[in-house]
Amino acid sequence: MYDLLNGLRVVEGAAFIAGPSAGLHMAQMGAEVIRFDAIGGGPDYRRWPLAPDGSSLYWEGLNKGKKSIAIDLGRPEGRELAVALATAPGDQGGVFLTNYPVKGFLSHEALKARREDIITVRVMGWADGSPAVDYTINAAVGVPQMTGPADDPRPVNHVLPAWDLLGGAYAAFAAASALLRRRASGVGAEIRVPLSDLAASSLSHLGQVAEVLTGGDRPRMGNDLFGAFGRDFVTADGQRLIVVAITPRQWTGLLKVLDLSEAVGAIEAALGVSFARDEGARFTHRAALFPLFEAAFAKRDAEALIPAFDAGGVTWGQYQSLHQAVTHDPRLFTANPLFQSLTHPSGLTYPASGPAATLADEARMALTPAPRLGQHTDEVLAQVLGLDGGAIGRLHDEGLVA
Amino acid sequence: MYDLLNGLRVVEGAAFIAGPSAGLHMAQMGAEVIRFDAIGGGPDYRRWPLAPDGSSLYWEGLNKGKKSIAIDLGRPEGRELAVALATAPGDQGGVFLTNYPVKGFLSHEALKARREDIITVRVMGWADGSPAVDYTINAAVGVPQMTGPADDPRPVNHVLPAWDLLGGAYAAFAAASALLRRRASGVGAEIRVPLSDLAASSLSHLGQVAEVLTGGDRPRMGNDLFGAFGRDFVTADGQRLIVVAITPRQWTGLLKVLDLSEAVGAIEAALGVSFARDEGARFTHRAALFPLFEAAFAKRDAEALIPAFDAGGVTWGQYQSLHQAVTHDPRLFTANPLFQSLTHPSGLTYPASGPAATLADEARMALTPAPRLGQHTDEVLAQVLGLDGGAIGRLHDEGLVA
Numbered sequence: 001m002y003d004l005l006n007g008l009r010v011v012e013g014a015a016f017i018a019g020p021s022a023g024l025h026m027a028q029m030g031a032e033v034i035r036f037d038a039i040g041g042g043p044d045y046r047r048w049p050l051a052p053d054g055s056s057l058y059w060e061g062l063n064k065g066k067k068s069i070a071i072d073l074g075r076p077e078g079r080e081l082a083v084a085l086a087t088a089p090g091d092q093g094g095v096f097l098t099n100y101p102v103k104g105f106l107s108h109e110a111l112k113a114r115r116e117d118i119i120t121v122r123v124m125g126w127a128d129g130s131p132a133v134d135y136t137i138n139a140a141v142g143v144p145q146m147t148g149p150a151d152d153p154r155p156v157n158h159v160l161p162a163w164d165l166l167g168g169a170y171a172a173f174a175a176a177s178a179l180l181r182r183r184a185s186g187v188g189a190e191i192r193v194p195l196s197d198l199a200a201s202s203l204s205h206l207g208q209v210a211e212v213l214t215g216g217d218r219p220r221m222g223n224d225l226f227g228a229f230g231r232d233f234v235t236a237d238g239q240r241l242i243v244v245a246i247t248p249r250q251w252t253g254l255l256k257v258l259d260l261s262e263a264v265g266a267i268e269a270a271l272g273v274s275f276a277r278d279e280g281a282r283f284t285h286r287a288a289l290f291p292l293f294e295a296a297f298a299k300r301d302a303e304a305l306i307p308a309f310d311a312g313g314v315t316w317g318q319y320q321s322l323h324q325a326v327t328h329d330p331r332l333f334t335a336n337p338l339f340q341s342l343t344h345p346s347g348l349t350y351p352a353s354g355p356a357a358t359l360a361d362e363a364r365m366a367l368t369p370a371p372r373l374g375q376h377t378d379e380v381l382a383q384v385l386g387l388d389g390g391a392i393g394r395l396h397d398e399g400l401v402a
Numbered sequence: 403m404y405d406l407l408n409g410l411r412v413v414e415g416a417a418f419i420a421g422p423s424a425g426l427h428m429a430q431m432g433a434e435v436i437r438f439d440a441i442g443g444g445p446d447y448r449r450w451p452l453a454p455d456g457s458s459l460y461w462e463g464l465n466k467g468k469k470s471i472a473i474d475l476g477r478p479e480g481r482e483l484a485v486a487l488a489t490a491p492g493d494q495g496g497v498f499l500t501n502y503p504v505k506g507f508l509s510h511e512a513l514k515a516r517r518e519d520i521i522t523v524r525v526m527g528w529a530d531g532s533p534a535v536d537y538t539i540n541a542a543v544g545v546p547q548m549t550g551p552a553d554d555p556r557p558v559n560h561v562l563p564a565w566d567l568l569g570g571a572y573a574a575f576a577a578a579s580a581l582l583r584r585r586a587s588g589v590g591a592e593i594r595v596p597l598s599d600l601a602a603s604s605l606s607h608l609g610q611v612a613e614v615l616t617g618g619d620r621p622r623m624g625n626d627l628f629g630a631f632g633r634d635f636v637t638a639d640g641q642r643l644i645v646v647a648i649t650p651r652q653w654t655g656l657l658k659v660l661d662l663s664e665a666v667g668a669i670e671a672a673l674g675v676s677f678a679r680d681e682g683a684r685f686t687h688r689a690a691l692f693p694l695f696e697a698a699f700a701k702r703d704a705e706a707l708i709p710a711f712d713a714g715g716v717t718w719g720q721y722q723s724l725h726q727a728v729t730h731d732p733r734l735f736t737a738n739p740l741f742q743s744l745t746h747p748s749g750l751t752y753p754a755s756g757p758a759a760t761l762a763d764e765a766r767m768a769l770t771p772a773p774r775l776g777q778h779t780d781e782v783l784a785q786v787l788g789l790d791g792g793a794i795g796r797l798h799d800e801g802l803v804a
Contacts, residue, residue: 176578223546322605
């Protein structure tokens, strides 16, 4: 945790990945993030993967360091509490993260009527409000048709919810940007971040919209890197490594380690191209190049190749399972200073990650685990809404909070 | 484009996706983003996909709306110009986005010696400075081993550079957060955003680190959604649709449209589970459920199913190619207000996307295309560094700028 957002209070009424991860990013940069949920938990409260006791590892991963208040959102008095939290006065508040529908009791209009400078950041499925999740949007933009071996026509869904993760980071960026404007001008904002628009804009930014308009769809090509040199190869001892060479230096370094400069030079001479100068030529002529690399990897053990790659500045990676990485890879997990061991609401103790960013020369403050549902109900009602003990007791008696 | 970051100047010395997309997000929210490159272009200047004239659709996608200055970075005088730009005084400046190495002439220490409150946001491969790209990190965290049909053991790389895209949005969030702190306290920051840490932290946030520690690796399962109900199915007329049911409402809506409530009820009775109440049971017993759904889809045409899904609030998607989407899908591309038609440096005119976020009730300002390399060299030298015409002319004469 770092202190970049110290003094900021964010109210989160959201579920699943994109909204809660935006809140998580802000919490891990120092904001006080108050998540409200229905009593008994929202629609993501039992989402897999699960701990042995049945609680959700997903929920406790995405809600680390937040405060939790549980409210009966089915009754007008409960809804009023949620609106009061989101719109509580004061310079430190007035930021609301949500994936609730555009219309309804948490609409921007309703909130703005209570707090003129409210900033609402709303993660959505389709921009028109229709339901969508990461995987349905991904199918619609053609990624599964481009993924997987060229010899198999079946579409391959990604397993990493990339659009959700992007949505979380982008929503956090949008919230921080809107805060910069509000602090300068006093003006709030209603910001909508649909997964459909994240996908459409990203494919525009990557040049792929222009690509299909000028050249049609990109074919499936398995693990071959588009537009330069990259693929997985198997070593003599059966390990699978990926190498990627985009810049001239990466390319010449790779050839040197694999002792392929001469053989590749002969192909260059025959084809009249320079692979060092033209990364695209490496892609165009990859069918001529790959057999040389397959043979070179097949002659060498990973044990010998890896230090040579490192010494030669080669960009490479090892295929390993997540379990292998989590239990054995010091750079990613076992010695990564991002991780701190915490005891979580599931009762399990395991390492959890702080922010992806490292602020050099600033201490990583202690992480706190996800809350139990309703763990901060009384504290939030007292501190944010200014209710006294009697009023809080009555809300409990009426079953409006838990 | 919106005005959330109006009055901010960001200097970008970066290449490829993560760094330049962070600058793009900031430019599209109103910041003046000045990208400097080597004369003749940086390592991403010819990156595929290419336009018919050989210029990069990728470069012009990722640099929309930025200003470009070309500098001879091989000579000390050129390097001094880059440092002077990044550290130019004034409240509006002092934010530097980069993927240059931690050490060297653009190190945070070197910049801080010139401007005490500089904010440096550095996208990296591995956190220790070793080279990595999206695809090598992805192999190391086990995603390719989880991706693809269960009947094929080959690892499947993702084709969407998810870690790069996440890195761009997260770096933009980190920069905006650091600005909020600087405006409150006057303190700058050195922020490092390694792809390796983005991957490790994301898999922690999603609960997957805890999952493998408690239960081992998640097996490959093709397009089956983990932990709830979701998969692709083929309709009578041969169209492939994905449906996802996570919440009870999504599930009961899906059963109703497919007329499966009774058949599924019989399975529930036989197994002693409630699929409506327990999304995980739908996953555990998917082998019993899938044949019913396959048969139900195979009896119906997409033309009839789609409006029924929409009326029933079902979360579904259509597998289409990116070309189909770009040329025919109004919600994603052909009628999406994010897109404006621009004439780009390649000479091509095609629609390009503004920010993924929509600020309701605020006008989307006109987009500007990517610059030609060096298009703003003189303007930047005059406005940011205060050089007069004579000094700028001498820099050109010495070949230090172009």
